[in-house]
Amino acid sequence: xxxxxxxxxxxxxxxxxxxxxxxxxxxxxxxxxxxxxxxxxxxxxxxxxxxxxxxxxxxxxxxxxxxxxxxxxxxxxxxxxxxxxxxxxxxxxxxxxxxxxxxxxxxxxxxxxxxxxxxxxxxxxxxxxxxxxxxxxxxxxxxxxxxxxxxxxxxxxxxxxxxxxxxxxxxxxxxxxxxxxxxxxxxxxxxxxxxxxxxxxxxxxxxxxxxxxxxxxxxxxxxxxxxxxxxxxxxxxxxxxxxxxxxxxxxxxxxxxxxxxxxxxxxxxxxxxxxxxxxxxxxxxxxxxxxxxxxxxxxxxxxxxxxxxxxxxxxxxxxxxxxxxxxxxxxxxxxxxxxxxxxxxxxxxxxxxx
Amino acid sequence: xxxxxxxxxxxxxxxxxxxxxxxxxxxxxxxxxxxxxxxxxxxxxxxxxxxxxxxxxxxxxxxxxxxxxxxxxxxxxxxxxxxxxxxxxxxxxxxxxxxxxxxxxxxxxxxxxxxxxxxxxxxxxxxxxxxxxxxxxxxxxxxxxxxxxxxxxxxxxxxxxxxxxxxxxxxxxxxxxxxxxxxxxxxxxxxxxxxxxxxxxxxxxxxxxxxxxxxxxxxxxx
Numbered sequence: 350x351x352x353x354x355x356x357x358x359x360x361x362x363x364x365x366x367x368x369x370x371x372x373x374x375x376x377x378x379x380x381x382x383x384x385x386x387x388x389x390x391x392x393x394x395x396x397x398x399x400x401x402x403x404x405x406x407x408x409x410x411x412x413x414x415x416x417x418x419x420x421x422x423x424x425x426x427x428x429x430x431x432x433x434x435x436x437x438x439x440x441x442x443x444x445x446x447x448x449x450x451x452x453x454x455x456x457x458x459x460x461x462x463x464x465x466x467x468x469x470x471x472x473x474x475x476x477x478x479x480x481x482x483x484x485x486x487x488x489x490x491x492x493x494x495x496x497x498x499x500x501x502x503x504x505x506x507x508x509x510x511x512x513x514x515x516x517x518x519x520x521x522x523x524x525x526x527x528x529x530x531x532x533x534x535x536x537x538x539x540x541x542x543x544x545x546x547x548x549x550x551x552x553x554x555x556x557x558x559x560x561x562x563x564x565x566x567x568x569x570x571x572x573x574x575x576x577x578x579x580x581x582x583x584x585x586x587x588x589x590x591x592x593x594x595x596x597x598x599x600x601x602x603x604x605x606x607x608x609x610x611x612x613x614x615x616x617x618x619x620x621x622x623x624x625x626x627x628x629x630x631x632x633x634x635x636x637x638x639x640x641x642x643x644x645x646x647x648x649x650x651x652x653x654x655x656x657x658x659x660x661x662x663x664x665x666x667x668x669x670x671x672x673x674x675x676x677x678x679x680x681x682x683x684x685x686x687x688x689x690x691x692x693x694x695x696x697x698x699x700x701x702x703x
Numbered sequence: 704x705x706x707x708x709x710x711x712x713x714x715x716x717x718x719x720x721x722x723x724x725x726x727x728x729x730x731x732x733x734x735x736x737x738x739x740x741x742x743x744x745x746x747x748x749x750x751x752x753x754x755x756x757x758x759x760x761x762x763x764x765x766x767x768x769x770x771x772x773x774x775x776x777x778x779x780x781x782x783x784x785x786x787x788x789x790x791x792x793x794x795x796x797x798x799x800x801x802x803x804x805x806x807x808x809x810x811x812x813x814x815x816x817x818x819x820x821x822x823x824x825x826x827x828x829x830x831x832x833x834x835x836x837x838x839x840x841x842x843x844x845x846x847x848x849x850x851x852x853x854x855x856x857x858x859x860x861x862x863x864x865x866x867x868x869x870x871x872x873x874x875x876x877x878x879x880x881x882x883x884x885x886x887x888x889x890x891x892x893x894x895x896x897x898x899x900x901x902x903x904x905x906x907x908x909x910x911x912x913x914x915x916x917x918x919x920x921x922x923x924x925x
Binding site for chain 1: 800801805806809817818820821822823826827830831832859
């Protein structure tokens with residue numbers, strides 16, 4: 350029989366030996382970091398709800414997680430959570446789309462450009478449209494809202510400057526923009542803050558080309574700030590809460606995740622300083638048989654997060670045994686659940702009953 | 704309401720208030736406990752005694768002595784005026800917020816880095832003072848409570864904001880507030896003549912000045 354490329358492939362290249370026979374808990378060589386580290390790297394984390402797990406687990410394993418916008422000392426835990434401190438490496442709130450990520454990267458490049466970001470008045474309070482829920486009651490004035498946004502943009506920049514690896518977890522392709530200015534919004538105006546105006550606010554379902562263009566724009570800005578930064582892209586396995594695309598939400602999730610997945614993979618192939626980690630495949634792939642989804646078939650259980658992190662840290666290429674772990678119970682059922690995550694998108698659930 | 708009897712309870716700022724009450728001829732009972740203990744929630748409401756401090760027998764002894772002095776069994780019973788300095792302990796609030804170099808976005812000029820929002824400051828103060836505000840609420844449900852804010856040593860926008868937040872919470876809980884910023888002369892800062900030799904408290908003259916204000920402007924209006 351003639352030799353051909355398939356005769357020399359490793360077991361993980363075949364479904365039978367890579368997936369079917371070992372089963373989910375026998376999966377191996379799922380991911381190996383394309384980055385080589387002489388020393389344990391420091392991480393900055395941004396993105397959708399699921400991105401919060403990376404920050405928490407990096408800290409729990411004693412690796413350096415960049416907190417570029419720390420809260421004052423001795424802040425009560427409830428206040429930390431309500432004001433989104435320690436959730437991401439800067440107080441960006443959730444960044445769901447590539448378009449949002451590109452805006453934040455632009456702001457990091459030039460924090461003074463925060464002046465152009467739309468503010469939403471709400472009685473005598475003010476919210477910025479990139480993170481309208483970052484503070485429970487908004488800000489006391491437009492000046493305060495701008496000052497705090499500038500600070501977060503500077504913090505985002507500091508995170509990029511400081512980190513060895515920036516982990517960005519992509520969540521959605523769907524978003525909203527201002528028809529004339531192109532202002533990207535974190536939430537559809539009117540759902541939780543702001544006021545919806547059908548003449549001004551337009552729905553976007555960013556396709557492959559648009560998402561890739563946004564990510565490339567973001568990468569260019571990030572590498573302008575830190576040419577040595579390595580970017581690890583992941584796709585959140587958490588389905589959309591709702592779709593405004595006109596499709597059934599199940600189909601919309603398929604489109605969204607497939608698009609994000611394709612962009613992430615292609616960027617990882619195109620740039621040596623970009624890698625892709627398969628969070629999505631681990632949780633949503635057939636081998637998991639949906640066992641890591643909670644009864645709502647959307648939230649990811651702690652055991653699923655543990656599975657993702659097992660593959661992540663297992664393939665990172667860093668000897669974690671030399672680093673003092675801050676948590677001895679990572680493999681238990683205890684610890685933060687999906688309910689503990691900060692997810693602005695969830696507000697859309699409240700509209701499910703019409 | 705007459706000021707013949709005064710029950711002063713609070714942190715170290717209570718001492719000057721009690722000295723002032725005595726100077727004005729009031730029969731005065733006084734029980735104080737370190738601000739650290741008020742801050743950490745050591746003091747609890749007690750239905751019969753009014754206040755108790757867990758693990759602080761010295762405070763219980765002083766409460767008992769104050770009751771004896773005023774011929775009552777409890778802070779909550781009798782015809783005395785209840786005057787307190789609780790609720791503030793600014794030394795446990797502002798320095799931690801500044802420790803990482805944070806300023807307040809709403810009051811700082813020139814957008815210093817980093818800053819926190821006024822909403823964050825309010826939430827932090829409310830969280831750290833919730834216990835004491837609840838104490839005041841429970842006391843004020845049972846009798847008239849007058850809170851005297853600690854004297855200002857150096858007026859700053861940050862200090863003013865935190866005092867505003869606490870003052871609003873105290874009055875919201877039913878206390879009557881004597882905000883010393885608006886009682887002391889000029890800019891509301893503690894004058895040298897009223898300053899205790901330790902440099903951070905008011906002296907007996909200060910206490911007398913404040914108690915005169917209480918007698919003439921607070922109790923007289925009852």
